[in-house]
Amino acid sequence: MKRLPLVSLLLLVAGCAAAAPRASAPAVELHGHRFSTEFATDDASRERGLMMRTDLAADHSMLFVFPDSEPRWFWMKNTLIPLDILYFDDGRKLVSMQLDVPPCKADPCPSYPSDAPARYVLELPAGTARRIGVQAGDELTVEGDIGTVH
Structure with a gap:
């Protein structure tokens, strides 16, 4: 009986790995536009948010997920880039927007x-919501596993 050469075996294994479904990177879709995203699902990540970052790519976002629905407010302490801040209800419908929020320069x-x-x-680079035509009532679609929220 002939043995498969090692190279053939490696190619076979690589082909099987390539055919296996891969988990997609977290993303959100809003008003027909897709953004890669980072999830902030616990107190520490929600508190840190986008602090100390000097840029946010046009196709990137951060999604803050809370365990309950209540009035929210955000501030820009140590946030170095201007943002659009979009608020969604339990059904992921847009209920409020704060647009072109500047970095905080005073305490x-x-x-x-x-x-x-x-x-x-949802935090997006400032100007994005206007550019894509976001409106109250728009639905946010989330791709990826949000995991446990606390």
């Missing part, structure tokens, strides 16, 4: 509240 920093209870908050 205390102002806060930017939601106009209604929210469970999800």
Whole structure:
């Protein structure tokens, strides 16, 4: 009986690995536009948010996920880039927006509240919501495993 050469065996294993389904990177879709995203699902990651970052790619976002729906407010302490802050209810419908929020340059920093209870908050580079035509009631689609929220 002939043995398969090692190279053939490696190619066979590599082909099987390539055919296996891969988990997609976390992303959100809003108003027909897709953004890669980072999830902030616990107190520490929600508190840190996008602090100390000097840029945010045009196709990137951060999704804050809370365990409940209630009025929310965000501030920009140690956030170095301007943002659009979008608030979504339990059904992931857009209920409030704070657009073109500037970095905080004085202490205390102002806060930017939601106009209604929210469970999800999406941060995008400033100007994105206007550019893509986001409107109240738009639905946020989330791709990827949010995991445990606490």
